[in-house]
Amino acid sequence: MLSEFDLIYQYFASHRTSQTGIALGVGDDCALIQPTAGQQLAVSSDMLVEGRHFFAGEDPQRLGHKCLAVNLSDLAAMGANPLGFTLAFSLPDASPEWLSAFSCGLLQLADRYQCQLIGGDTTKGPLNICITVFGEVPPGQALRRDGAQAGDDLWVSGTLGDARLALAAYLGELSLPADQHEQAASRMHLPEPRVALGMALRGIATAALDISDGLCGDLGHILKRSRLGARINCDALPAGPVLSRQSRALQHQFCLSGGDDYELCFTAPADRRAEVLQAAQLSQTPVTRIGSLTSDPGLVLTDAADNILELALTSFDHFRSP
Amino acid sequence: MLSEFDLIYQYFASHRTSQTGIALGVGDDCALIQPTAGQQLAVSSDMLVEGRHFFAGEDPQRLGHKCLAVNLSDLAAMGANPLGFTLAFSLPDASPEWLSAFSCGLLQLADRYQCQLIGGDTTKGPLNICITVFGEVPPGQALRRDGAQAGDDLWVSGTLGDARLALAAYLGELSLPADQHEQAASRMHLPEPRVALGMALRGIATAALDISDGLCGDLGHILKRSRLGARINCDALPAGPVLSRQSRALQHQFCLSGGDDYELCFTAPADRRAEVLQAAQLSQTPVTRIGSLTSDPGLVLTDAADNILELALTSFDHFRSP
Structure with a gap:
């Protein structure tokens, strides 16, 4: 059985893209980001839980992609340029096959967006993946939710x-x-x-x-x-x-x-x-x-003819859903 | 039953300490941090899982304290000044009593260290709490793991x-x-x-x-x-x-x-x-x-007389432990 530390280093710490702005990556108590002068840092966390956000037994490579993709999507929604992310996850056992495929799906997407893995945490437990992603955006240019105007x-x-x-x-x-x-x-x-x-x-x-x-x-x-x-x-x-x-x-x-x-x-x-x-x-x-x-x-x-439609709609809610 | 969004806002978004350096807090796709000019940002994520890092049924107020404390401890180990944190957690049900006590323990500690809750995610699932914490440190002054010298x-x-x-x-x-x-x-x-x-x-x-x-x-x-x-x-x-x-x-x-x-x-x-x-x-x-x-x-x-002691020691490991 691999130890906790072997796990991190073997599958993830090989991801050393030395992204500009990351002064210290995986392996210390904290990572160090050196923000571009004057830029704001956009930050978002998403947690994905087995049986709720994805099916039990989900293909680990796809899962690795999706976990990072949904976080990058939050940066996109803010107009931010991806910089790096932390990965914390609990999993029932340290299967090399699962870890290899999961890290592959995750890091391929990370590489495409030049978004560096800078730290994280692994533990034993029900499958749960939490990513926190960081990006940069010039002050005043972030796409917020509160700026819409009537007539837009x-x-x-x-x-x-x-x-x-x-x-x-x-x-x-x-x-x-x-x-x-x-x-x-x-x-x-x-x-x-x-x-x-x-x-x-x-x-x-x-x-x-x-x-x-x-x-x-x-x-x-x-x-x-x-x-x-x-x-x-x-x-x-x-x-x-x-x-x-x-x-x-x-x-x-x-x-x-x-x-x-x-x-x-x-x-x-x-x-x-x-x-x-x-x-x-x-x-x-x-x-x-x-x-x-x-x-x-x-x-x-x-509808297209401007007739009003009466539709019963429900938005997904993690606590209201069965 | 409360909805996901009610949950976040009711218990956590009231925490508006308007910390210097936080340009936008809870409630958008991302939070926005405005780093102090020239400072580096120290980042760390820790995930705590029920039954592994704490006992099932743990007092939620103590748990809220501990979850943030272990993350602040990573900032301390880096010599960084706390700025803010994101909180992502899954829990089996949205009990108001649990949430009230948990947020109380968490936010009291956050207030003491002027560390602002800036975003997060909640979902239904086995109890799992993931915090990512941010702090500032002047370039070159972070306390890393690789700087010790023989004779220190x-x-x-x-x-x-x-x-x-x-x-x-x-x-x-x-x-x-x-x-x-x-x-x-x-x-x-x-x-x-x-x-x-x-x-x-x-x-x-x-x-x-x-x-x-x-x-x-x-x-x-x-x-x-x-x-x-x-x-x-x-x-x-x-x-x-x-x-x-x-x-x-x-x-x-x-x-x-x-x-x-x-x-x-x-x-x-x-x-x-x-x-x-x-x-x-x-x-x-x-x-x-x-x-x-x-x-x-x-x-x-x-020992104190410089005699060598033979002790069998094991460090805690989440995957090696039963």
Whole structure:
């Protein structure tokens, strides 16, 4: 059996990308970050628990990817440039196969975003993975939740709902042909953080967040913090390629309330549409305008003809869910 | 049942100390830290798991204290000044009583060290608490593990072994009178991070770490990284007031290999003893010189008459332990 310290060093400390800004990495009581002069440091922590955020027995390489991806997605939603992360996890046993695959999925993504593993903690226990990620953003340019204005356009990146569709298939709520299932499942297991888009939207977007618990529920945070309402054209929602083959009702439902999308939802002034589209092009990330912000509170859902739709939606909640 | 978001806001977001250096706290995708110009940021993550780091049913107020204390202890070991922390935790149910007591223990300690809660994550699952803590330290002044020199004095702060003695009593390995049990147990449950001493030792200590897994095991990290050995006078070890009533053999054993002490172990040049003692006085933290660093590798244990002692010691390891 490997010891705790062997574990850390063998699988993770080999990741020495000597990222600018990291003065001391894994192996001491603390890591040391040397922030770029004048920049702010964006920080976010996410904890993923077996049986809640992922199925028991989940493929460890995919899991490694997803754990870091959801954290990078928080940096993206802030417009921050990734710098480094700490990894703390408990696992039932120190299987070399599991650790090798998990670290591979995690560190490949870390390398792609030049985000250095700078420290962590391992312990025995039920599988639980907690990552804290750090990025830099110029003061005043972070994409917060409280800056939206009435009249702003409402946008989302990429497509929505395919991750929720995959979950429905896993749960037996519906069945999909094998190729469609695989395509949808990759959205659920291998989310791609929208880091480049978030950075390109600095100074353009008035508010932003990433969609992890479903568009409506997450948008609610922007509305609450900005003290506004919104009107969404449900027929404009960019359903994922697999979900697009399902009924219009299911498309609406999964686009509006499906979790695990990890797309950005953001607002921007209507007179800056060209700049939003340019940011999307620069970052090679599709964006779709889906509605607008209103001074009246609450969320109004319409179809393309502006008829109001009555939909019963629930956002994912870790304590309300069974 | 409370929702996830209510949970965070109700118990933790009330903690608005508006610490200098925190530009944006709880409630967005990321928190924003504005580092002091020129300072380095020290970062550490620790994960505490029920049944491994603390007993099932542990008093939540004590637990809240301990979770943050062990992280602040990592900052202390680096000589860093606490700034803020993120808190991610999973718990089986959202009991208001538990959350109220836990947050109380946590935030009281946070307030004492002016360390602001800046973000986090809550989810349902087996009890697991992960804190990532941030502090500042001037470049080049962090107390690392790799700076010890042959001939340096070896020091520890406070006293050792009472936490291990309390564990022995809980496990039925021995019995203690009620008052002694209580005194020893408070060392186990309510460790006090040595933040002031760590900061006072900047520029004086050549290496430092905090003792969480036992003096010998933890000292091993300094020896390995500094490529040195050490000689410890076991009769000089500062046994805790309760442990001091036990046999000399048990005092040696628990001082050398007991976990949960959260004292600092550090090295400093022999010609700077007066400065070490002044730092101790300034920080109102007792320190004891227990040995010295040697160019020969390995750890030699002696008594006060310099006779070599043969002791079988094991350091705590989360994966090797049952």
